[in-house]
Amino acid sequence: MSETTRVRRKRGSITQDEIVTAALRLTDREGESALTFARLGHELKASPTAVYRHFANRNEILRALANHLDGISIDGYVPTDDWRRDLEDLGWRAWRTAITHPAAAAISLSLVSNGANELRAVEWVLRAIHCAGVSGRDAVVQYQVYTNLVLGSAGAQAARLSAADAVESSEGWIQVYAPKDPSRYPHAEAVKAELTSVTYEEVFAKQMQMYLDALAMTSAGRSEAPA
């Protein structure tokens, strides 16, 4: 923490890419709440307001961050002939990105970025669905179902991890709705013991398999057999 000799940054020295990279570094290190113009400016060694030359507002930064995460997810992905493997692969890529960058994913994953990487991912999902023998209107519906599933699960997991990083969980305050009467909730009670042994990753795996099974049924008889 030495005193920094603040130099004026040359014009054109700040790019959208540099800002997004700084935003990811910031959120990875210090969580969701660290993504402010002030701290972004400090991270870039520039004035907070300089960012406004490159993004219209905070939401545009979030959308660019979403697209950046999409890029991390699909980096190195190559489509194959096996639609089932492809959809599973793409899903786990999103999951891994979400748990690697939970804070960034939590604040940006639910946004439609309209970015190039998102478009690429959309294309690949539609390709896999086409390979599964679903086309036209049904393909659009299946694309949406798949996206809901993957982004919903990965986003929820990111939110959980990000929240766990951030809060100390406020004890000492009135737990208004305590489980006062466990006998009224027999099924919840019966299953209580198993709760700790189930992981969200396992749930995601199961959810993915159920979806892929159902999709295979939808296109039953038409799906091309793997070589």
Place this chain on the structure above:
Amino acid sequence: MSETTRVRRKRGSITQDEIVTAALRLTDREGESALTFARLGHELKASPTAVYRHFANRNEILRALANHLDGISIDGYVPTDDWRRDLEDLGWRAWRTAITHPAAAAISLSLVSNGANELRAVEWVLRAIHCAGVSGRDAVVQYQVYTNLVLGSAGAQAARLSAADAVESSEGWIQVYAPKDPSRYPHAEAVKAELTSVTYEEVFAKQMQMYLDALAMTSAGRSEAPA
């Protein structure tokens, strides 16, 4: 807009319930960003800081709001012998609440409220899953899958509607991806025409049916036949 004669509110005249109700009114009327202490205080005809006597912080208000929405969803629900009908019913109840109160749902639905209504909903979902012939560890996993699906879809829809209320852009359906090089995205291009004819409600319906089919398969042979 006459000048109000501000009277000091009597002690004990503000309750958690009144605050949550005011919060819902506020977000329904003016969107997500309206949920501030200042406007909450104004809505309650009280000082903004009075709310702190009843909630530790803003997040606790959001959790109470989530529980309130849970209450709206399950109001009047009665479990039946038909697990499939029950899970479908509970899912659509959540969906309807989300589209009726999009702003409130968008900011609170992803939170675990730990409230009484949430606990009741959990119990009923577990009950239905039990009726479907799934128990123990598998029941916990299936509960999570179902919750992921319903809250993910309803929450995403709420966020879309809430954002659409706030900004002017975005037509009914999928955002137009910058079509700079359509030939590189043949599957997206091929399916473009169908986009406008598919609604998110239809996607949710499909997703629900796929899940229920898959769950029925999981418990195949063991499910009790409806009378």
Place this chain on the structure above:
DNA sequence: ACCTGAACACCGTTCAAGT
């Protein structure tokens, strides 16, 4: 015991002024 007003340390955003 509960409600209020002033104060604090932040926010996103705007804009005239620098270089």
Place this chain on the structure above:
DNA sequence: ACCTGAACACCGTTCAAGT
């Protein structure tokens, strides 16, 4: 053309003072 500093209208939260 791009970066900066000051200013504006807000935030959530704290706390001593009222009743």
